[in-house]
Amino acid sequence: MSYCENSERSKHKKIVRTWRKEEDEILLKAVEMFGENNWDKVSELVPERTKKQCKERYINNLSQRNEKRKWTCEEDSTILSLRNCVGNKWTLISEKLVNRSPNAVKNRYFGHIKRLGISELELVEEALRNRSSSAFEPVDKNMFTVCN
Template sequence: MSKNTTKELKHGKWSEDEDELLRAAINEYGEKQWRLIAEKVKGRSPIQCLHRWSKILKPGLVKGPWSAHEDLLLKQWAENQGPQKWSLCAKNISGRSGKQCRERWFNILNPDVKKGEWKPEEDALIFQMFQTCGPKWTMIAGCLEGRTENSIKNRFYSTIRKMKAQGQEITTELKQEIPEEKFPDSEEKMSTLISQIQHFQVLLDTTRTQILQLEGSMDTKIEGLEELKVFQNGLPPIKPKNFK
């Protein structure tokens, strides 16, 4: 079985032939087996195939601005179900993907999102953390209340561009961003795993209770046997002459 390596990967625009190979592979394997699908599209990784399908080729996919009705449905989902299980959320908003729903909520609709002007101390913290850990925007966002990963990333690079345009010296080393291979339904899979663990915990507790009950029953039987032995040891030995 051949596997795409980093050196063999293509980047940039997809060809029509690649799109047809991707459609055929998805018809064969469905929309879950991305590693198998990628083997049918030479030079493309599983994550490239996933993004190409979910963002560009998937039938019925809606792109562009969100409508007021879509935003209302998304807000209702977040209020009723919490900001999670985005794949399930997308089933209630026709044409939108789970990723679109997640990004719309966390970047735009979330009432905790801060959209005002950036303070000098925020910029300083972004640059300081970037020098320490690189482009780990999720980690940096955890230290800036109300700022999203996307807004922090945009702020950082827009500041860099402004500094270059003004001829300022940039002392920060720009480390290359390596996209993580994230697959859909990760939250659902984690939720399923947690449910399975809880189920096994119940089975374990039940089994432990049964074992304790069995041990108690065995202890009772053992005590009875010990009492019988003591009783037998206290009897005089039986000899044939005692019988008539």
């Protein structure tokens, strides 16, 4: 037998399986019953899945916080400025965004913002350009008379 076959690492091989629809349904019901902070109990109802697998599957794929929509310049700017302040604390950063998971925020940063070398100033300028092209422009407050 080779060293690799006897090693401690080979005894604990990680088995990767795709999540089935039935497992997702069970997971959603378990989270509904026990909440998002009781992964020990949740995982007891999901056969052959660990609490870590259940938590990651729920947060990254099933949670309402993981919304699939286009990213805005404001969100990119928030990610960039908060990352400059707090570092790679994706959970903390995601809490400042609406319906974005920590994993989605991390992927956005490394897959788009950092790769393109976008600066915070560029994002702010783009957001201002988009805002000024809106159909709803602010009006002068003196345009109307206030009635009491």
